Amino acid sequence: MQAFVLRIAPSGVDLVHEALETDEIIIGWCRCPALINESLRRSDFRSHLKQRYYPEDSTLHRAGAATGHMWRFLREMNAGDLVVVPHGPRFHIAEITGDAYYTEDGVIRDAAFRRPVKWLNDKKPIPRRFAKAALISRMKIHGASAEATDLISEIKDALERAATGQKPSFQQELQSKLTSVVVEELRKGHMDSFGFEHLIKDLLKAMGAQTAEVIGRRIDKGADILATFRIAEAFSYKLAVQAKHWDDRAAVGPEVVQQLIDGIEDAGADLGMVITSGEVSQQAYNCASTYTEETGVRIELVDCGQFAKMLVEQGIGGSKAS
Template identity: 45%
Template sequence: MSDSQDAFVLHISHRDDALPKALESNDVVIGWSRAGELHDSDLDWNEFREIVHQEYHSDQDNYRRAGASAGNLWRFIREMEEGDLVVVPDGSEFYVAEVTGDAGYEPERIEEDTAHRRSVKWLNDGESILRGIARSALQSRMKARQTCVEATDLIDEIQDALEAAQSDEQPSFDSDLRQKLVQDTLEEMRTGRQDSFGFEKLVKSVLQSLGGENVTIVPRSKDQGADITALFTVADTFSFTVAAQAKHYRETPEVPPKDVEQLRDGMDAEGATLGWLVTSGTFSEETEELKNEIEDETGYEIQLVDGEQLAALIVDGGLRAASLTEDE
């Protein structure tokens, strides 16, 4: 068990009543069951991905789909640890579990595609929680198309949802108002008086509200893929640069994969290993797959921030008003 607690969002297939069975057996499960060799701890990432490629994507002439599938499995098998939290969406509800054991493999479950398993303790007495209780950032993460995604940055939101579910109180006026503010903010970003320049200034303000220093909009003439750069300092000792790309779309709500490639180029140019691709819209499955592939190839960390997540950051974190009106 690690010193720090991590969290994940895991989508469990409804095939053969996989979720009800998982709840009954105190397990979480993931698919790709034919790839049983993945539990060999000596495998490096390339070997791990190759097994998934050969089992499920051998008809592909590249590793994009294999990389996305392997990324889900890697997080489930290699990154989850005892004590971590797992959020399992189920329609308009979700469940939360605490991991209690190592990843295991049960070949007899290959046919039902639940051979990869981990034992868990279902929290909230195993009862589901209404999605409406969760904060928007957690609700947005639960919409991710990937099977298993990181959610460590949302541990506080997960704990808040558990506490709210265990109390006798219904969602308060404050929480209802907050949800409405998030949706109104999202709608205004998408349909209001906003252009690409204004959207860049909005993202700049969000980075400042999160503690960014020297937050700068890169002049269009010098733009090599990063629209905004920001410096973050941890414990007054360690500093790192974030390169952000802001994409404001009206008629194209899904960000195309080429924008991830542009961000990667911008990160190269700015010497940043952490990137933000921020949009008023959403991300296509192909964009998410390419993001995973670039992370695997470069070691970069790229965060995809969709419109709902951005709206929640604005409502929860607030903005520095002066930065919205200052001249660039």
Template identity: 45%
Template sequence: MAQKAYILRMYPGGVDRLNDALEENQLMLGWSKAAGLIDQSLEWTEFREIVRRIYDPDAQNMRWAGNAAGHLWRFIREMGEGDLVVVPYGSEFYVAKVTGDAEHRKDKVEEDMAFRRPVEWLNDKKPIPRKHAKAALLSRMKAQGSCTGATDLVEQVEECLRIAKEGGKPSFEEDLRKKLTEKTLEEMRTGRMEDYGFERLVANVLRTSGASQPAIVSRSNDEGVDIYATFLVAGVFQQVVGVQVKHYKPDPPIGGKVVQQLINGIESGQEPVTLGMVITSGTFDDEAEEEAEKYRINNGIPIELVDGELLAKLIVENGLENLNLDTFHADL
């Protein structure tokens, strides 16, 4: 069976449990009162219903329960022995290899640390700087939710482990990419680029990332979405992305107000948006992440937050020669 990979945010009960996890060679997840989930005979609907009954009994729909159950299902059912798990931690991340089945520890229910998986922590239990990750892996580590699939990024995780094993010394190509990324970020923040130019840059980055005909919204029609872009998923399904663009410096960071502006644009109904993005040359604070997470849970539409560092990585990795800043103009 092919090796899989996952991103795990390990804050069961809202508490940082990383030191416990490293010491005990375990991965941990919350929702500990739902002990019945460990039953391998449960079908998805039964699994989800346990989560709803225990944690969201008065809900008018299954959206929250389905979202929570999805993270638990990946942790309990999908992970397998030999799979890689990336655990983000501030500006670094840890990598573990799963060594056994999921279990539920009754003695850890009160601490909300009951769901466990035994692992071998790789890289001698030492963290890896996020700067070694390519754009796709860095973006996935920013994904909202507790447990996210990342099987398509196994090679990128292994590359980070290799760099760490070699003492953090990247290859010539990787070192060059890092320097180009730093210079690109600097130019976006301090170079000769005004707001309209930054919008065109973002539209081009979306195009080189696979979007068909990204369209910049004219300022007169801007209700919170600056760019609409369509991606074809699996060659069949269309995903309409609504993007809010902010040409900011890193300080002060973007807060929840900007995320709410995007939400207003999504809910205006101008386009059938299935994914929201806030893309900036600056940074985000915790409030922005909380606002995005709340909207995803309550409305089922994820909002990705792309900061300047990630945007610069995307530009460099997609190829500067593929960008044409004069191609896109206001056309809506």
């Protein structure tokens, strides 16, 4: 089983209600009907999309990003996979039931590429508060889609919580209140940028990092913290983190993402993360999405609310922290 996040808003038009009615998921870029041809390679996708949508672009950035979304929708998704569809303060979850197809009926609304699905939770939306911090973070993508197979357990957990039909438990309500307190302390409490970096280091250790090191300012080449994680005692990956202890008046911009990219490439990291005590701008999300589509290296952008929830979920540092 795989999992994906998909925004159903081709050409900026919200089609989630239509998707629920027709038991389908939908994506745009319908002026490239040839993409449905299974003999096309990924490079062919990019050529078609560049010619039809971005002929004036001097680079392949936008065509490359679009290629990633369309390749994911048409080639990587399979029957049995899960799809999370963000929709305002809630989200829906579907299970793919069949192959992608192209319908001329959807061309006018840029909704010609579709896949049949079974909507779970009786098609009812799930409040975001039922999702853990990692899933909330992934749902904040500003592109059309994202891979989310690493979050299958979180997706199933959200489904289980929604299936009870009960109000949030005492523990959930307590966590929500604690998260609000942590947000307030992160932004207005007695913590400087050095303390913020060490708090992130402690969180990473609590989350299972074998090593986590704050990089000295004199040798900082774009990453403030480097951590290593080991999976099944056989595989390891390196995480590079850019920490921005700003308040909510200064949203993280693309220049911060570029600093992290420099750090990722200097350290040979497999994953990047920006963590801020403020907010994250759409331009930063776009920059991170473009880099991921071009290189395959994912960059997660974590705002203050998500970071606070991660701290609470791990016991605000957790017993593993050091």
